Amino acid sequence: MLTVALTLAAVPGNAVATTGPRIDLRVLVVDDGQGPVGAIRQRLDAEGVPSTVLSLADPGRPVITPQFLADPDGQRARFQGVVLPNEAPNRLAAAELTALADYERRFSVRQLNAFVYPTAATGFAAPTYSGTLDGTVSQLSQPALSGAFKQLRGPVAFDNNSPVVDESYGYLAAALPGASVTPILTGKSPSGAAQGLLAAVHEDNRREQLSLSFAYYSEQLQFRLLAHGLITWLTRGVHLGLHRNYLSLHVDDIFLPDARWNSAANCTSGELNCPVLPNIRMTQADAEQAKRWQGTSGFIFDMYYNGAGADRAVAEHGSDPLSAWMVRNRNDFRWANHTYSHEFFGCLRDFSVSPWRCQTDQNGQIKWVDEQLILDQITRNRDWANAKGLKINRAELVSGEHGGTRSEPQMPTDNPNFASALRKAGIEWVGLDASRDRDVRAVGQSRGVPRYPMNLFYNNGTRAEAADEYNWIYTSRADGGSGACEASGTCVTPVHPVTGFQDRIVPGQVAFTMQTLTGNDPRPYYIHQSNLAEDRIVYPMVDAILGAYRAAFATNTPLVNPRMSEAGEVLADQSAWRAASAGVTAYVQGDELVIQAPKGVPVPITAPEGTDHEGLLAPEFGTRYSGERSAVHRAGGTLRLDLPRSWASS
CATH class of the missing domain: 3.40.50.880 (Class I glutamine amidotransferase (GATase) domain)
Known part of the structure; x- marks a missing residue:
């Protein structure tokens, strides 16, 4: 559980300690x-x-x-x-x-x-x-x-x-x-x-x-x-400020099949003029492996489920071993709402052109997906979870393709019907694509949490598919790629079709992820259920990330694995603190730390082990992390902490 908030009532202060000068933080x-x-x-x-x-x-x-x-x-x-x-x-x-x-x-x-x-x-x-x-x-x-x-x-x-x-x-x-x-x-x-x-x-x-x-x-x-x-x-x-090393991984489309990359035609099966190949869908054995891996790695996936995928499989085949097994083992996974059938919640799309465009009315105004359809998709998936006994946070949602939120150039604004449906459904936190939105922002009355895409494509179930699509996207025409990278000058040399996934793609993702998880950055990553199927390409990538992290950091600094709503709260606190920090007074005088802040300002505080609350029966301050004590103080007024006498020589 993610807990770094300190909400103790402010300690009324009289005269501050007079030992030595005041040193501002x-x-x-x-x-x-x-x-x-x-x-x-x-x-x-x-x-x-x-x-x-x-x-x-x-x-x-x-x-x-x-x-x-x-x-x-x-x-x-x-x-x-x-x-x-x-x-x-x-x-x-x-x-x-x-x-x-x-x-x-x-x-x-x-x-x-x-x-x-x-x-x-x-x-x-x-x-x-x-x-x-x-x-x-x-x-x-x-x-x-x-x-x-x-x-x-x-x-x-x-x-x-x-x-x-x-x-x-x-x-x-x-x-x-x-x-x-x-x-x-x-x-x-x-x-x-x-x-x-x-x-x-x-x-x-x-x-x-x-x-x-x-x-x-x-x-x-x-x-x-x-x-x-x-x-x-x-x-x-001793300073204002707080750090954690965060890593969360959302697995989208649980229970749904995902279309497959066609390596021969360089397109995704089912797209306009793209030959159709079998879809990728997890099996019960893949789900069992996910449970085993979580147990041995100590890391938990967030399973963003679509109930329609399970219902459709039952209707077509009479049973669905995958969803039946996952429901029986529901307490071994962390669940979250990805809408019932993964409908797109933005504009009505016109796929007769590539890339697609938004349909417009006779006045040139964008035609938006209806509010009632959006609301039904959210609540139906929620009801599906309730019927199966899945524990979800009703305030969280990731829509299909992050639909409903702006996607330039086609959709420069959010779908207003999406915002109103979120409000009616009681959704407080909604997923955003971090390549479009870097910071927490308002989506109507809800708040959007940016998510990083991990370098595993939704249409890949095998290492060979991952290497082939990577080469198509990121290499020049001369090297057999699409050349989409040429205008920006970002083309890379092709990866080897057999060994390139492990030799190039995995190390590249490890390097990027180590940047974010050591950067006090709680933004989650996301992949798709297809990446847990067939070759199970997620595991070598995440194993490499966890291995690199644990080789560098001591056990006193574990990875923090927040839910999306918890990550959103951290980002919101960080933003609010940057905006309000100038109005906070903080200083050390002798062995006393004094902080004066308006009520409600999330003041991050870090202090050495042994720091106590002055005058409180439960004196220990904050939460232990990386050999220090830290917390977010919101109560306002004056907070006084007693520093350990050894702190000045640390």
Whole structure:
């Protein structure tokens, strides 16, 4: 169950603790416009950590002075951490660098240097290697794993997605002899001949700087793995913001058959002028395998069912072993409404042309699918589930083909009848196609949740079909493909018809999914029942994703597998927090964390293990995740938390 909300009543406060100055929970980011600082900015935003950004390219930016950083009386420090492009950006004046150094020493504020050339100023000796790091595996040190990076197992793999493009560049260097240096990340050259530090903390006269000696951008795996730990180190584990690693997988069309890709004609069976082939439909044996796999993998599918598929099979054959078995084993699966017979809920479509277009009336207005048909499809499928004893969330729905929601260029708006039917049916959360809608948005009075398509086509039951359709879509005419990729310049070399699924398609999906699930992104993925049938091509793909994740992350950081409505709530909270965070006051003073917020604002909070609610009988704060405590606070007013006395030295 997904539970990260904290709804305790606000604790009335009297005088705040007076031990030491107040340090506001906000990060100062000095941005040079390059990839490493951009990646850190993106991660701060993704987790919800408030920041103030100074662009070095802006001639009107504020000058960094002691007064900019703290109140003149020294009782309030405005930033809990500082991010710089490197230890001494050439567009910061010497006086600004001095102000930062003095501020950090005075208030014990840490500095993160996004990408440095190893020098004595950052605790490094001269580099022994400079060049590409593609495909290498670095290792976190024991101090890192017992500290800010405790959510990781230790190995950190560097991307190597292309054999002809250098993707990662860095410097390997030893710690400077005699300097106070804590190794964080150790790497090696591709040949293995050279090794050295890639990240280290240098402490000099009560000032701590964590410097990274490799370049990166926000999508690269090595940064994604390290990103939360960098924030934890920078903020000493106390900040506004919250992270989870999410992965959900919806299986659409349960009980329905799906049309098959015709490899000879390069089309989907049943389309205009496409030869007809047998459909793809799961069998009872496929369902039994799904149950076994869930049990051994520890991962649960969301089964988006269409009751008409089962009823039709019974009417045609007298029985349906698939649906009968799944109903008997209904408590082993998580069910959700995909409408009764998968009707399209958008406009009335004209398939006499390709691509299809919306039918229009004599005035040129779009003809929409009727509200009553939509309502009947939703409620009939719901009634089917009730009759079979399936447990569903009545507020969730994914329509066939995401129909009813806008689909440009044919449908620039949602079907207004779809929105009204959702309201009458009590649907609060409806699935969207993430390639069309990136963010949660209103669909009438309901809210839409974007879903990522996994790179498994609905019309594929075998690996050979998957490889053939992939080549048709993504390769040039010269390589035998459709050439649809040529206009955008995104064509790829064809995959091998026999081994290409496992060698190319699976690793590509693993790389993309690792980006989203390490990005504080709860958007679910979706596939179709056909992918659980025949060659069962979903399993090697998801096994590879889970394997990559579990090789990188410790057991204290399990994947969170939310239902669609739960994912929607997380996305809605993230959006609301970005909009309202400026109205929230949060600071640390001594060992006390104080947060003041308007009621109803979802304030994400992360704090170290051992953080307690001040004055409450049940003192433990939040939910344990990745070696920290975190929660979303909604009660408003003033919340006071007691930090563990060891937090400042973390």
